[in-house]
Amino acid sequence: MKNFLKSALCLLALALMLGGCRSVTEASSDAAYANFKPQCLGVAMDGTQNLRVFGKGKGKAQAIEQAKKNAVSEVIFNGIQGSGDCNKRPLVNEVNARERYEDYFNAFFATGGAYTKYVRLDENRTSRIKAQTDDLVQYGVTVSVNRAALRARLQDDGILPK
Numbered sequence: 600m601k602n603f604l605k606s607a608l609c610l611l612a613l614a615l616m617l618g619g620c621r622s623v624t625e626a627s628s629d630a631a632y633a634n635f636k637p638q639c640l641g642v643a644m645d646g647t648q649n650l651r652v653f654g655k656g657k658g659k660a661q662a663i664e665q666a667k668k669n670a671v672s673e674v675i676f677n678g679i680q681g682s683g684d685c686n687k688r689p690l691v692n693e694v695n696a697r698e699r700y701e702d703y704f705n706a707f708f709a710t711g712g713a714y715t716k717y718v719r720l721d722e723n724r725t726s727r728i729k730a731q732t733d734d735l736v737q738y739g740v741t742v743s744v745n746r747a748a749l750r751a752r753l754q755d756d757g758i759l760p761k
Contacts, residue, residue: 635729637673639683640741647743648674648685649721653729655737662738663720664710670742671714674749690750691758700758717749718742 654666679685721741
């Protein structure tokens with residue numbers, strides 16, 4: 600009986616270990632659905648924040664545009680967490696500001712919207728593919744976000760107090 604119990608436990612352990620394994624293609628396809636946090640690369644003399652951000656889309660252009668939106672959104676609503684010289688505090692400290700000023704931010708972040716004036720893609724650092732599935736690609740890019748000009752815009756538009 601003891602041998603049978605030991606054999607059953609070994610088989611159960613083996614089944615659990617093998618059941619938890621995935622093939623490499625499954626793991627790489629799931630990576631395109633992962634969320635990567637922006638990273639601070641430093642602050643320029645004029646106060647712009649240099650960030651490494653990630654965006655998802657159906658193609659490279661759409662993913663890079665989404666990465667730019669993500670960068671500006673992080674600076675406005677979340678701040679840049681982690682190491683680096685970037686200002687870690689968000690511009691808008693108000694709880695649920697995105698929902699409260701929904702019409703404003705929907706227009707601001709629309710395709711070709713006002714956010715494009717405050718973010719610049721660093722062409723010197725090439726975009727590289729991070730992950731890809733059949734219908735989704737994720738790119739990591741380096742951008743500069745003009746935090747001071749963005750703050751002034753939000754103050755002029757009444758989102759932030761002057």
